[in-house]
Every structure is written in structure tokens, then in C-alpha cells.
Amino acid sequence: MDALRDAAAAALDYAATVDDRPAFPTAAAVAGLAAFDEPLPGDGTPVAETLRLLATAGSPATVASTGAHYFGFVIGGVHPAALGAAWLADAWDQNAALPVMSPVADRLHDVVRRWLVDLLRLPAPTGVVFTTGATVANATCLAAARDALLERAGWDVQADGLFGAPEITVVVGAHRHSTLSKSLGFVGLGRRRVVVVPADDQGRVRAEDLPDVSGPVLLCAQAGEVNSGAFDPFDRIADWATSRPGRDAWIHVDGAFGLWALADPARTDLVTGLDRADSWATDGHKWLNVTYDCGIAFVRDPAELRRTFAAVAGYLPSGDGFEAMHHTPQSSQRARQIEVWAVLRSLGRSGVADLVRRTSETAAAIADRLRAAGLDVLNDVVLNQVLVRLDDDATTSALVAAVQADGRVWCGATQWHDAPAMRISVSSWKSEPADADGIAAVILECAARARADR
Template sequence: MKDKYAALDVAFREAKQWLENLDQNPILNKADREELLNRLMVAMPEDGMPGEDVVRHLVDNCKDNLLGSPGGRFFAWVIGGGLPAALASDWLTSSWDQNAVLFACGAAVNVVEEVAGKWILELLDLPRESSFGFTTGCQLAHFTCLSAARYKVLKDLDWDVNQDGLCGAPQIGIFTSEHRHGSVDRAVRYLGLGNKCLHKIATDAKGRILKEEFAKKIQAYSGPKIVVLDAADLNIAAFDSFSELIPIAKEHNAWVHIDGAFGLFARASLRLKNFTAGIQQADSWATDAHKWLNVPFDCGIAIVKDRESHRNSMTIHAAYMPPHKTARDQIDWTPEWSRRARGVPVYAALKELGKKGVADLVERCCDHCAFFVAEMEKLPHTEIIWKPTLNQALIRFCDPEGNNSNDHDKYTQQVVRKVNESGEAFFSESKWDGNVVMRVSVVNWQTTKSDIERVVQAFKNVLH
């Protein structure tokens, strides 16, 4: 009898091979758009084909154009890998195909998500009474948290945003760092607040919001206020001074939201937790499981201390979807209606690592980043712009024949390109103080000390 799920076997074999080969294969693959279009942009077929052939077709046409970002020598952006149990449970989540909208649509995954959320609160040592929602990423976690914030700061002024919208509403002011991530601006746009409501505050040499400027700006604003602080900015992992800034924000009745896309995971480590001192006094926190917890894309987490505001800003009822009396229906806490149970891989990652394993993963990445920078510092033409305090560093390469910053910008781009083209490692660029820099981000469970040595050798080959 024909196996109607033969496609799964092909996918399993191919997926395993891709993962097992990550270490040998070049990280940068061809990325040839023209060729990909030639292969894939064909007329939509009139007739179908067996599932296993579809999977083979996808593998054959995509495999030489995949970026090796799940591997241990990928240091661009902030992209974590996928822990084996997290990845396997992600496959299960797809196979079970439960609609994680209500307990009624999938009791088991509903409870798994509830436990995963509670474990996250414990791991990150955030107020245990907080509510949470598993979103697609930190972008939507910001949206979710800031929806709750918008609801609350307006409700405090007797304005019901759910009923009355924003026309004529008191103008909300959002106070935030000049180094905030663009996903904050986008969440603000989604919420109809407009980017003009962002009051950007200058930072010190360590990338932290200047307290005096913050106090002055927030004091001068009479409308409803939201403050967004960084728990590790995208370039240098700068943590704002929560214990100084949050009390000031609270004096002015502001809602405090934290962008902790990856930095919030420093709280899993006793050694690193101090960077986040005072952060538990905030009102909401957005983070990602697909970054430092190393679950596969996509999974962000929105955490809100004021459960009522969180629920009121998200919940919806429909006659055909009766709420459960005691269970935590996910639709009350997330912006989506139908959704995959993306909290299941979070449960699996936490079970696979345990609290000690998460702490070890986070500390290991920081140690690898420090070791990498220490080795790079010995190389010619290499200037360390930011020594890692956490897992992020910035490096610039100086053109030995150049004499201005333009030359060094070009040389930096050239070195990064050559190393990426070698297939031995992969880095991305950024700008710091107006100059091109290479950004280093270590967030993958697979990275080892010998990976770092191999990557340093790749730079030696280019910089001799």
C-alpha cells in the first residue's frame, strides 16, 4: 500500500543531512536570485505531483542557496540556532497542527504553552503574576505590550481606546533611546500613534540613556507617557540604567516597556544578571525565544505585569468560540486569531536545557565573543571599536594604504565580504559613530572554541 506520508520521510532525511552538513558546508551559499527565479518561477502546474516529489523538488532547487545561519560560525545580526528538542518539537507542532487560539481547539498545546510562559517568567525572574503571549517575534511582542500600554495610559485619563479609538484622544508621548531598535518605531506606527510621538533621548559613551536629559524631557511633557528602554541594544548590547530611569518614569505615571529581544536572557545567568538590575520594576517586556533561547523561527514573547490591560487590549469573543471557564485561552493574550502553538518549542528548549543549561548557553556565547575579540585584537589593521560586555562586539579594519575614514569604511566592507565569501564565517556590517563597522553577535548553542579559532584563521588569511 502506498505510504501517504512518504513526503515526511524525504523531508526528515533531507533536513537531517542539511543540519549535519552545516559544519562542512560553506556558510555563504550562492544566493543567486536569477538562478533561483529560473528554477522556481515556472508556470503554476495544472496537475499536481506526489508529495515526496514536491519535497525533493524544493530541496534540489533550494539547497545550494541556503544561508548556514543555524550553524556555529554565523555571527551576523542576532540569529540563534535551533536546539534539537526545540526543532523536533517544532516539527511535532506542525504535524499536530493544533489551532492554538483556544483551549477547545487543542488542550495539550494550550497547557504546554501555559507552562512554557510560566517557566519563562521564572527563568527571567520577572513578576510571576504577569501575563504573557507567544508572538511571531519581538516585533509583535512590542506591538502586544505597547497595545496594553496604550490602553492603560489612556484609560487612566478616562479614554477608552477600544471604543473611542485615537481621534481626539490625549496625545501619547513615548520616551526612548536614540539607539532603540526600529521594531519599536514600527510597533508605534501599527498602533496608530505616529512616529512623531517618539521623544528620542541621547545616550552616553556606553549607549545608555542620559538620565538628566530623560528626566527633563519627561518632566516637560504633560500628556500620557510611555517609556521604552533597552535591555541590550542591537550593536553593543547596551543596557539602560533601569534602577535610575524606571523610578523617574514612575514619578510621572509612565508605563515602562523593555526591549529585551536577546538581552533579557542575561537574567538567566547569575554572572550576567546584574546588567538588568531594576528591570523587574517595568510594566512590560518583549523578548525572543528564537534568538538566545535557540528555538527555530518564529517565536517572540510579550510579558505584561498588568494582566487586565493586556487582556483588554487583545481579547475578543465570538458566539462560535465560547471561552473556557478555567483555561488560558491564547486569543486573550496574542494579536493573532488562528495561530500555531509556537510556545511548544519554548517548552522543549527549557526542558532540554534546564535553568543551568540556559545560563550556560548564554555565558558560553559571551565567553566565545570575548575570546574572538581578544584574538582579533592581535591581528594587523584591526581596531576593536566595542569590546563585548555581553555577546556583541564591533570591529573596524583600517586600510593600510588609506588615510581617511572613507578608505577604512571601504576596507572594512572588503574584509567582511572576503571572509563571508570564504564560507568559513559570516558577519554583517553596521554603522557606529558614522563609520562602517563589522558587527559580531554570538547567540548560537553550536558555537565552540574551535569554531572561533577557525574563524580567526579566516581573518588571518585575509588580513596578512
């Protein structure tokens, strides 16, 4: 137990000092990882010594993504409620596959499902399951959509596979996220066997260009374009899906971070019609700021999940509670709902709305400062994403390199309309609009150096 107490003390020290660490580890800290390069011990090592090495060599080489100065990859900083719940949940080591394996996970799943459906204003019966991230949450929803559409066409995928099955037309936007394509490939619908709808200058699907197709149709929309934060026109998409008799359509929404905009009543202009979809996918480890890994899949009819993922074995008991292993791709699974419950209970409805609003206002304030200083802000800042260019391609790339080398803040590089840009993703509960001046000042210093070096 002394080893665990020491590890807990090291973790507390890290959490208390992470805001003072550089956003990216120094070269010396990364070099210090050489301490791990050793032969596998023949007789083992004392637990206390092992954990001490992990803390002393590992902590300095971490990316301070849970700190206040990290704005890359839409990565949120872990909320204290989530961190504390994670520590307890790890000590409990619960398998959330079946109620008999963890009554506490079972009860918290029911509570969290009800809270999330209410908070996000989704249809009341909606089923909620937890996965490793939005990629698997997307795949979970797409597999359920595939099986539902084909069952309506008289085909049982789980019994007979996809060979010889009726054709499903998959419709996607030109700015779909790469992991949606990955998920389509994973469930056997194909990454390239899709009808691509053109996007506007912000990455939104052009509803007027939705195709004239018949038969089973799976349309994948997007809440929060990964660069611009833009939202597809959901009402027009839903109208298209139901516009002709005989159309059999399923609308899925990839909302890895943008789905949380549903929690902010002030953003109804972005999310109108979003509740008309059949399934939705998001991450808890982005905007809700729980620890990695936590994806969340929502399906309007939970029976669609059970049809796809139910498993039968003689040793598996039947029960009356929600059986997660029969509704998700995985059987054994950690109880991700524990952290989600802790954050939702700690923040409450108004706190989650404030988290979305506050981080989005911080993004808008950063954009205003940079635009006023002469940088090009490329997107309409409707959420938490800011796209920036400096002069030309080479200088923009130099700006990204300068920001990352500086270390006081960290922003990522991206491509926008076939040209380099810097992406600023404000996703941490620690971010405040008052921080915008300091963040912008660092970026502008780096911009001056990038221009001077050209």
C-alpha cells in the same frame, strides 16, 4: 507516507551536514533556484516529486544560519530539542488560539509561562504570550501600554479610538531599534512623535537627560543595543518614572536578545532594575534557538493584554483556561510554546544560563584575538555582540565583503557612530570559546586580503 519519510530523511541529512556547508550558498547553488521557475502545473504533481525538488534545489541555496559558522543578524541556530518539537508540532498542526482547540498547547502555555517568569526573574503574575517575533511582541506590549495609560486618563481606546484621546508622551533612546519605531507607528503612537533621549558612546540612554514631562508617559528602554549589546540603566529609569506624584508612566523594555541575560546570574550588573518595568519583549528564535518565528511578549498585569485584544463572536466558547486569541493581536496561531517548552526542559535553568554565558564568552574571546592582531574593537563586549573596524571606512567595508565572499564564516555590516563597522553576533548554541581562534583566524585572513586590495 513514503513521501513524508523521504522528506524527513532529507531534513535529517541537512541537519547532520549543515556545519560542513558554506555559511552562505555558492553562486551555483543560488543559480540552481531556477528549477522553481515553472508555470503552475495544470493537474498537480505527485507529493514525493514536489518534496524531492524542494530538497534538491532548495537545500544547497540555504543560508547555513543554523550551522556553527554564522554570526549575522543575531540569528541563532536551531537547537535539536526545538527542531524535533517543531516536527511533532507541525504534524499535530495545532491552533493555540483557545484551550478547546488544543489542550496540549493550553497546558504547555501554562507551564512555559511559569518557567519563563521564574527563569527571567520577572514579577510572578506576569502574563506571557507568543507572537511572530520581537517586532510584534513590542507592538503587543505597546498597544497594551497605550490602552492602560489612556484608561487611567479616562479614555477607552478600544471603544473610541485615538481621535481626541489625551496625549501620551513617548520617550525613547537615541539608539532604539528600528523595529521599536515601527511598532510605535503600528499602534498609532507615531515613529517621529517621540522625545529622544541622548545615548552614551555604547548606545545606553543617558539617565541624567531624561526629560521633565508630565501626564501619561510611555518610556521605551532597551536590553541589548543591537550593535554593542549595551543595557540601559534600568534602575535610574524606573526611579525617574516614579519620582514625582501624579506621574502616570509605563516602562517597556525591548529585549529582543538581551532579555535572556536575566537567565545568567553572573550578569546582574547589566540587568539590575529590569524587573521594575511594566512590559518586556524578546525573541525565542534568537538566543533560545527555537525555529522561526517566535516572539515573546511579557506584561506585568495580563489583564492589560485582554483589555486590548479580546474578541467576541457567537461561535467562540468561553472557558476557564488561558485564551491566547484574547491576549494577542492574532486569533489563529501556531503553538510556539511547544518548542520553547522543549528547549527549556532540555537545557534546564543551568543550561540556559550556560548558553548565555558560553556565547558571550565566545564573543569576548573573538574580540580579544582581533584586538591583539590590530583590529579596532569598538564596543565594550558585555554580551554576545562584537563591533570591528579595520583601518578606515573603505578598508572596513572591504573586510566585510571579503568575509562574506570567503564563506567560511558570515558576519554582517552595520553603521556605528556614522561609520561602517563589521558586526559579529554570537547567538548559536553550537558556539564555544574554543572556537574563537578559528573564527578570528578566518577574519584576520580576510583582513589581510582587504588591506592588500586597497
